[in-house]
Structures are given as structure tokens and as C-alpha cells.
Amino acid sequence: MRNRTLLNGFMFISTMLMINNSFAETVSLEYKGFYDRLKQVNKQNFPLVELAFSVPMTPDCMIKSGSITTEKEQYPLTYTKQQRIFIPYDAQLKSDRALVNIHVIGDASKCAIAMQVRAKEAKQSYTQTELLALTADMNRLLDGLQGFPMKYFRNPINGLTFEFDKMQNDNEKVKLVIDNVESMVSETYPLTLEKINQLQQISFSQKPDIVSPLVTK
Template sequence: MKNRILPLLLLSSSFGCFAEEFVASYEGFYDRLKVVKKGDFEFARVNFYLVEGESKQPCTIAEGNIVTEQASMSLHYTEKAQLMLPIDEKLDKDKAVVVVKPETATYCEIKIQIESAHFENQHLTKQKLYQLHTEFETLLSDLSGVFVGKLLSFMLPEQKGVTVEFANNVALSGEGVSCELNRCRFHVSDSWENDNTRFNVLSDLISVKPWIEK
């Protein structure tokens, strides 16, 4: 499988404003969510988190809304400050804005994160990691084509595989696998495509993200 050159900007980019409320156009969220919806992805997703500008820790949210000239609807979010935004063409056409009021932070910004959904310990096989790596690669490439442009591809970093975070420290070994504390990196190769070798880990899987070579 040929590695593609992909934009770090799309892996973790941000925008924000110095104000009590965070305000951003819904259009930017919608455009990215639409790319995911059009793709054939079992696991790969693009998610949005509200984080503090300096520490990059989750902002504690007091309330949030999606607002148009005609109406306002509640914005759903998680304890980790992930914004659960709908894919709604009407909101896009109505020029909706996302308004979030943090509890204490004076400056919050959006972190755009490519990561997995519904990927669990039972999926920790070489074949499934190959599938997820390929989905990440395709999604990042699709997003880069929309928001960066293929003419800049020679300047962008390379995806090497996937990074898996566990609830506790783990110790895995083997070709293409390296672990430090509770994080493991898997250097995915073409030979993994039909390989059902399982990685047995007792600690719960927390997240899986692309491994980008900076």
C-alpha cells in the first residue's frame, strides 16, 4: 500500500476567539462532516473538541446552542467537551453559527481530530488495524483535497500507521509495534491486510488516531 502525504492541519487544527463565548460558523463543521458521510468508513470519523488555548485541556462547557436568524437549538456535548454536531443541510443554508459558553476559561478553541469510532479491544488484529489505517488515510486525503489542495501535498507529513491509547500501561512487542506507557504505535504494512493475528491486551482501549510522521 502506497503511503500518501497528508496534512497535519486536518489531523489537529484549531480556530477560536478571545471572548467569553466561543462563536464559529456551522459551515466549517458541516463541510467536514459531509466528507465523512460521503465516504465508506466503518470506523474513521472527524470529531470536534473545545479546548483551552494554552493547555489544550477540555474546556468545561456551561451551555451551547446552534443559532440561525429564525431559531435556536441546543448543542449537545460530552464531558470531554466533544461537540456533537448534526449533519444538517438546512442549518448550512441558513448560515447557522455555533455558540458555546465556557464555565471559566477565557479563551477556548476548536480542535479537529481524526479518530476511530466503535473500535474496541476485540478489533485489535492486524487485519482490522490495516482497515482502520486505510480508512484514516482515505479520510485525511479526502479532507486535504477539499481544504488544502493537492498542489501542496509535497509539503505535508506522512501517515505511518495508527496510535492506540489504552486505559493503563501496556507492553506489546513485535515487528512494527512500539509501546510507551499506555500508548502503542503500530507501523501498518501491506502484509497486514489479510492477517488475523490478534494483539491480546487486557486494558480497555481508549482511542485510536492516525500516526502522523512529523
């Protein structure tokens, strides 16, 4: 397992669960690893943010199908066209030593599963109060994932990143309005905490697909 921090959306504060099976098209991971992370989130109330798992959309990592299996049962694995996978929070699955199986088209050794903190529901416009509440919730969740005493060595997030769905964005640009001042942004827009503290309202011509933490060194 390795930790990696990037400056734009998809892999923010992401824990990569590397797949070591060099040639197999089916990857099986212990459910316990997912459960332990979800448990940290479920121990507290986070009304604005959630923990999301996904498989990067690369030629070697296109999901064909998936399942969650125990010795006696098999359940379908739900995932989206963006390859976000939905893992249930179920103590029985942990007790039964369940496996999360992902069947990919390509070279499974080049695949990974990313864990990301993101907003539960992206909005097309935000007030400053809403943005600050979102960053506060993200910081609290990240502190819980770090655990004691590592949370005291983690820098607070530096703002938010807004990502837009390329398939909805034919012109590859999105109109941004901050306090009646218009500009154009591309697929990813980083909004620093400094800018958040200076604005009153922000809106986009297209609702963001993902809102996640902005982290800089």
C-alpha cells in the same frame, strides 16, 4: 485557522479553529465551517472511521453549556465529559447560517476546537487484518479532507495511536499483549505500521478510549 500535526492522540491531523474573542466566555463559530468538513466525509463511505470535534480540557476551556442557533431557532449542543462535541450534518442549518455557540468557564481566548480523524469504535483486541483496514480507511478520509491536489503532497499515516481513559486506568498502566508477548504501556501507545505488518494479533487489558492516526515527520 492553522494546521498542526502531533505524535500522540488528541490533536492528530487536527485543524485548529482559533477563538479570537479575548475576554468573552461565549464563543460563536459559523456552522458552515463544520458542515464543509462533514460533507467531505459524507461524500464517501467510511465504515471504520469518523471525524470528531472537541475542545481541549484545560482550565480555561471547560465547557459549561452549548447551543446551535439560527435567527429563528435554538438547539442544544451535545457534548461529552471528555468535551467531544457532536455537530449534526444538516444542509438546512448551513442555509440558515447557523452558529455553534460554546459557553466556557475560563478565558475563551485560550480555547480552540480540534478536528480529529479517529476509529468509530475502539476495540480491546485487533488482528493484523483489522489494523490494516483501519489505517487504510483513515488514509482515505484524510485524502478527502486534503482535497485535490494537496492529497498528493500528504504523507501516508505511519500507524495508529491508542489512548486510554485515565479515569478508568487507576494504575496508570495498561497490559499489552502482542502475539502472546506481554508488556505494560502508559496512557498513550503508538503502534507503527512496521509493527502492524509484523504482528498477528494485539490486545489490551483495557479498551482504548480513542484510536487515531500516528503521524511522524
